[in-house]
Amino acid sequence: MGAGHTHKLYRDGASPVHALPAHCKLAAVFCFVLIVVATPRTAVWAFALHAVLLAAVAATARVPAGFLLKRLLIEVPFVAFAVLMPFVAEGPRTHVLGLDLSVSGLWGAWNILAKGTLGVAASVLLAATTELRQLLLGLQRLKMPPLLVQIASFMIRYGDVITDEMRRMRIARLSRGFEARGVRHWGVLAKSAGALFIRSYERGERVHLAMVSRGYTGTMPLLDATTATRTQWTRAAALPLAALAVCLLGWTL
């Protein structure tokens, strides 16, 4: 069981960003996103600077640009929504390339695009440089309730198992000549979903019994009590502090 236990988003590496403790990185990313959201949308250059900061982090972490850009595609549904905004928003209107657009709508679309993209990029970088388990432990060290962290870690640990089970059900359906084409086939799919629920729940019961028989009492022992040193915190704080400077410049200029 040595391989395959890292998620697809994680890129193994030995960069300074990888070496930082997870909770420092989590706090830094969260503060960064918060600052980006607080930046005034009229300061267009500020967002360019934010992007440069993220690019610097990506370069330090040796995450290739192609990887980052590919992961950014998750944002596409909201880009579509943002593109609609100039057409439906109210207020004074302007003409761009023969289209009748609302000025405030254009600003709104820009706002969502810029902030959303930066937020997604920051999260992608975090996931690319932090191991899953470390991420969860980091959340716990940031005072998230331990029970919630346990639930999340069970979800991650068995997510692939359940997804695989679903894939096997699909293969079983396909090999029996079933192909879902429309609404009429929903019954079969829903029965699969029901079976999947029963299997997941029963697996949960089995996992619980197996854990109880190994002495589980409701809390997980924390094996590696790593704490962050002052230098590590300072390094992690570099990104949000730089972003804060940009944000303040954006408000004053």
Next chain:
Amino acid sequence: MHVPDGFINAPVSAAAGAVAAAAVAVSLRGARRELAGAGAGGGTGAERTAPLAGLVAAFIFAVQMLNFPVAAGTSGHLLGGALAAILVGPYTGVLCVSVVLLMQGVLFADGGLTALGINISDMALTTTVVAYGVFRLLVKVLPRTRRSVTVASFVAALLSVPAAAVCFTALYALGGTTDVPIGKVFTAMVGVHVLIGIGEAVITALTVGAVIAVRPDLVHGARGLTRPLELRASPLAAAPAAAPDRPAADQPAPVPAAPRRSARRLWLAGLAAALLCAGGLSYYASSSPDGLEKVAHDKGLDTRTEQHATADSPLADYSVKDIANPRLAGGLAGVIGVAATLAVGTGVFVVLRRRKAAAADAAPAVDAPAPAPAEQG
């Protein structure tokens, strides 16, 4: 409809985050109770929460990837809030969907980190609470059969998705970063989500039906539907075995007496509190419009909105028409409102109780939940 960063402004995001944190805290405690009661084997309960809720969250995560083809290449997928609420109960449902959203936000960058509170209060809290409320109500009203559980889950899922859209629109009205008119947002969101809701409703109902057909004991919403197993003696030993069975069947009769008295006391206290609030405290209530009205007013939207159909009813705008003193008028209107609500509510309640009484001899025994373990801290 994962909301990205920058869509809703910071104060509203922070407020939604606080709401979401409170909801998750409450559901952590509630889920401990729900999942402890679920098992036949019992156990002390608290340590069952993490594995079971984790696996249910994994199930929701997986089932969101199950594609349901609609027509001509388009397909939809389940959102899962209503399904989770009905299958494992509202608290566990909120918890599991929240965990799924959290992981999607942190790992897959699906939904912004600062918008996490909005996403949770919108997609986890609203859908689950609305779905479970509607579901419970319908299960009470409808006859106690499997089919009515399916019907109830259909309606619950159908309403839960537009409810989330309404919640989103309200959040947008409070803190949207673009001044798209609220009316347009509302129409678009609710319109689209009614369609999505139909799909969600069909899939949820079918899935719940499939689970009930195999393991009705696992469906939280269908608890009390199945009769508890009863001991049947073989025909050879029928005569001696029948006698001890009888008292057991009559046993539940004295039990409801105790809750009834406390229910009446609760009812009276609630009535007193409601009347006090309506008649007394409304003196001091702010007369400024509520948030949505304010935004609509500020944006000049309400010039277009048509007058409410009952605008010239004697109770319009929460005050009685022909009474000059505004405080007295407001208080009186409050009292009348409470009385009217109470009358309607009691009417529904009486009808329900009659139905229940009629159904009681058909299915007498309701399996009591296992005694909750003592909460520790």
